[in-house]
Amino acid sequence: MKYITVDSTGNIIGMYLSEDDIPTVSGITTVKLSDEDWQSVGPGYTYANGSLVPPAAKTPEEILAEQNVEKIAANTVKKAELIAAASDKISVLQDAVDLEMETDAEAAALPLWKKYRVLLSRIDANISEDVIWPKEPLI
Numbered sequence: 396m397k398y399i400t401v402d403s404t405g406n407i408i409g410m411y412l413s414e415d416d417i418p419t420v421s422g423i424t425t426v427k428l429s430d431e432d433w434q435s436v437g438p439g440y441t442y443a444n445g446s447l448v449p450p451a452a453k454t455p456e457e458i459l460a461e462q463n464v465e466k467i468a469a470n471t472v473k474k475a476e477l478i479a480a481a482s483d484k485i486s487v488l489q490d491a492v493d494l495e496m497e498t499d500a501e502a503a504a505l506p507l508w509k510k511y512r513v514l515l516s517r518i519d520a521n522i523s524e525d526v527i528w529p530k531e532p533l534i
Contacts, residue, residue: 398425400424407441410436435447470521471521474526477515482512515529
């Protein structure tokens, strides 16, 4: 049997598959669903007057706001990943310089990688537009 549990405001708070009846809890309504209703219910659905109520369609503004949040999150993750990779590279190059074991290429690369990391740190990733990322040093 397929059940949902609903709070006093009609919010669906649980979905259950059970061979047994779901115990009654004060303030919570248990509703047995048909196979068709079970397949259709999803995030944002509510239950009112004996029926499942689908969520209201999102406005264009709500859709844009969600896309902006996703883009900002992606920008923030990418910035952190690029800074971490640059820091790893700088760490090894700096070790070679500190131990006077650097090659000419390593000595030339170190300031380029440091500049790249500084440029990355100055990027505002909290924007929903595409970020123009600095180019990684080729050395």
